[in-house]
Amino acid sequence: MSLRLDGVSLVHANGLRAINDVRCEIRAGEHVAVIGPSGAGKSTLLRLMSTALRPSTGVVQVLGTDPWHIKGRTLRQLRARIGMVYQAPPLPARQRVVTAVLAGRLGRWPACRAFASLLYPADVAGARAVLARMEIADKLFERCDRLSGGQLQRVGVARTLYQQPDLLLADEPVSAVDPALSIRIVSELIRDANARGNTLVASLHAVDLALQWFPRIIGLRSGEVAFDLPPGEVTEALLGDLYASEQGAPVAGGVPSRGEFGALRREPGFS
Amino acid sequence: MRSAGGRWIPEDPAALPRLALTVLMVVLLVPGFRLTEFDPGLLFDPHNRLIMGRFMGTFLPFATAPDFLRLILKATLVTLAMATTGMAIALLIGCPLALLVARSLSVSRIGPGRGRLLGSVLRVPPRLLLMVFRSIPEIVWALLFVRAVGLGPAAGVLAIGVAYGGMLGKVYAEILESGDARPAAALLAAGAGRFSAFLYGLWPVALPELLSYSVYRWECAVRASVIMGFVGAGGLGQQMDVSMRMLNGGEVSSILLVFLMLVMLADGLSALLRRLAA
Numbered sequence: 001m002s003l004r005l006d007g008v009s010l011v012h013a014n015g016l017r018a019i020n021d022v023r024c025e026i027r028a029g030e031h032v033a034v035i036g037p038s039g040a041g042k043s044t045l046l047r048l049m050s051t052a053l054r055p056s057t058g059v060v061q062v063l064g065t066d067p068w069h070i071k072g073r074t075l076r077q078l079r080a081r082i083g084m085v086y087q088a089p090p091l092p093a094r095q096r097v098v099t100a101v102l103a104g105r106l107g108r109w110p111a112c113r114a115f116a117s118l119l120y121p122a123d124v125a126g127a128r129a130v131l132a133r134m135e136i137a138d139k140l141f142e143r144c145d146r147l148s149g150g151q152l153q154r155v156g157v158a159r160t161l162y163q164q165p166d167l168l169l170a171d172e173p174v175s176a177v178d179p180a181l182s183i184r185i186v187s188e189l190i191r192d193a194n195a196r197g198n199t200l201v202a203s204l205h206a207v208d209l210a211l212q213w214f215p216r217i218i219g220l221r222s223g224e225v226a227f228d229l230p231p232g233e234v235t236e237a238l239l240g241d242l243y244a245s246e247q248g249a250p251v252a253g254g255v256p257s258r259g260e261f262g263a264l265r266r267e268p269g270f271s
Numbered sequence: 272m273r274s275a276g277g278r279w280i281p282e283d284p285a286a287l288p289r290l291a292l293t294v295l296m297v298v299l300l301v302p303g304f305r306l307t308e309f310d311p312g313l314l315f316d317p318h319n320r321l322i323m324g325r326f327m328g329t330f331l332p333f334a335t336a337p338d339f340l341r342l343i344l345k346a347t348l349v350t351l352a353m354a355t356t357g358m359a360i361a362l363l364i365g366c367p368l369a370l371l372v373a374r375s376l377s378v379s380r381i382g383p384g385r386g387r388l389l390g391s392v393l394r395v396p397p398r399l400l401l402m403v404f405r406s407i408p409e410i411v412w413a414l415l416f417v418r419a420v421g422l423g424p425a426a427g428v429l430a431i432g433v434a435y436g437g438m439l440g441k442v443y444a445e446i447l448e449s450g451d452a453r454p455a456a457a458l459l460a461a462g463a464g465r466f467s468a469f470l471y472g473l474w475p476v477a478l479p480e481l482l483s484y485s486v487y488r489w490e491c492a493v494r495a496s497v498i499m500g501f502v503g504a505g506g507l508g509q510q511m512d513v514s515m516r517m518l519n520g521g522e523v524s525s526i527l528l529v530f531l532m533l534v535m536l537a538d539g540l541s542a543l544l545r546r547l548a549a
Contacts, residue, residue: 052460080462090453092475094548103471107462114467163461 001064002028002167002199003049008058010044010223018044020223021058026201028166031193033210034203036220037243042203043087045220046171049201050084051075063166080107083165085189085202087172089156093145097136097155100144101127104163130162131155133188150177157185161192168193170202174209182206186213207239329520339522343510347529350506353424353499354492357431361488364404364436369443370469371397397440404437413499424496427504431492442484450476479548483541490537497530 003026010019018041026032034042047053048060051067059066065078083104091100098121105123106114113122121127124140131137134154144152153176160168170189174182186202186209193200204210210217211231219226219234219242226242227234281287313319372394412430420426447469455472463471500508507526514522 050460076462076464078462079460082461084457084460086457090451090457090472092451092454092472094478095454095471095475099471099475103458103463104461106458106464106467106471109467111464111466114463114470118470165461 001061002026002030003063003201004059004061005048006059006061008048008055008060010041010048010053011056018223019048019055022223022225024218024225024228026199028199029193029197030216031190031200031214032202032216032218033214034201034218034220035205035207035210035242036203036226040220041223042220043171044223046084046169046201046203049167050082050169051079052084076107080163081166083160083163083168085157085160085168085170085173087175089152089159091144091152091155091159093143095144097131097139097142097144097147098124098127100155101130101159101162104159104161107163126162127158130158133161133192134158135184150181153177154181154185157189161188164196165198167199167201170200172203172205175205182209190214326520329518330524332521333525333528334514334519334521335525339525343507343526343529346500346505346507346510347533349424350493350496350500350508351533353427353496353504353506354431354489357428357496358435358485358489358492360428360432361435361439361492362485364432365401365439365443368397368401368436368440369447370465372401372440372444373447373473401437401440404433405435405441406437407434409434409495410498410502413502413504417503422503422505424505427496427499427506430499430504431495434495435488435492439485439488443481446477446480446484447473450480479545482544482548486537486541486544490534490541493533493537494530 003024005022005024008019008022009017011017022045034045036042044053048055049062051060051062054068060068063078063081065074067075067078070078099118102117102121102123109117109122116122128137128140131140131154134157136151136154136158139147139151139155144155147155153173157173160170168189173189174185177185186204189200189202190213192198202210202214211234215230216228217231217234218228219238221242227238229238374394409430412434413426416426416429420429450473452473454476455468458468458472459465496504496506497508497511500506500510501512503509507529511523511526514526
């Protein structure tokens, strides 16, 4: 089992309940897309899976371990096996692409190797290879602030691919890039996951991408799982309900209030 | 502004707090001026003006005797060396402490994990150490070290090292915390250690600011080494002390001119380094 969430809730410090009683299991090697309207809790759910957030109640098990009952070295080793692609790649503007990509392995490198790699890049060939898969190998020694948004996002993806994680989480990886590049990035994430057998969980704004590329779709609304189905069974009606608050009268702050669509919630099937 | 019940209420909700803060600051300043016996009128008192004028009058012409110039050239080199070696020691003290103190490198901060409280407790001793180092003025450190290592620039070097180590540590930590913390947080979340996360996530973000502050501190160290010369730490300060005691205004003004050139040098250096690091 790659991921197990059991009755997981997350209440932010300001009292806002972002995730409410989510149960789901994701087996090793599965590809799952999480869809849902803005503010549904997709990012929060992924951050819970990445061990960046601790659930208020419930149990999160990542790669067979409860991250909140281990610490120090063991936790670091677990985190090194979890890769995250961010919506806005967290790369320092002045850093060179090669350094940004190699930073993907910092979780496995001792500090002295990390330091030495700043003086001379430790694995130029590896960085070039992974950038080539994103079609930006020519930017290897360019500085990150000289890249366009789409190029920068590809560097962010390349870093996470270079990390070679057992669990790859992607938080809106293509929401800021053009459609052609979106397909390029999503297909590369899937291809890599197939080749290495790692688990892939991606939150996506574009429903068509999710339905086209992922064998399992989790619909998230108001922090709760609305449905958990293969794409063939995700009907127009289900999608209509999922995004109801966005199409209808906007709810204050764009965040649908909890319980508003409670009647539609159903237990996720552990297919 | 709109009127409500005959009273003017600003539409911007921040306006009233801002006004209150401004009034508060002015009110607090008044006793400050009184406590410091600040009275600009004294500057224009004819008697005081005469005494000042006489002192300033001796400043020109500049002293240009070859012997004296050789003397201040050597003193300048001593001062520069004192400031630079002092800064080197300050870096040795300040950098590790800054890394210990900076909250943006807290592993437990990503996710309110266990050890968060422990982390904040562990950060207290280095924070206190930094405070002690910088709360004692470098001139007092110099007086202390002059007793330990005797008269001469070595005492100044140690004084700058300790006092500036405290300042560098505090400000470096603040610079590291004020920069974009996301790159370092992302690396920590992917299992990187603190030092690796600093090297790859914080260092490239903070480098220009760290550089410009360090050069500014070096400039301050040059000035501080001059002041410490007055208590026997050698260099330009000691030279200036001698010239002042002998009421030799020309020598004093020549030395002041050297100070100006040193500050200009620091300014140029700072601009150059920041351009290189941009």
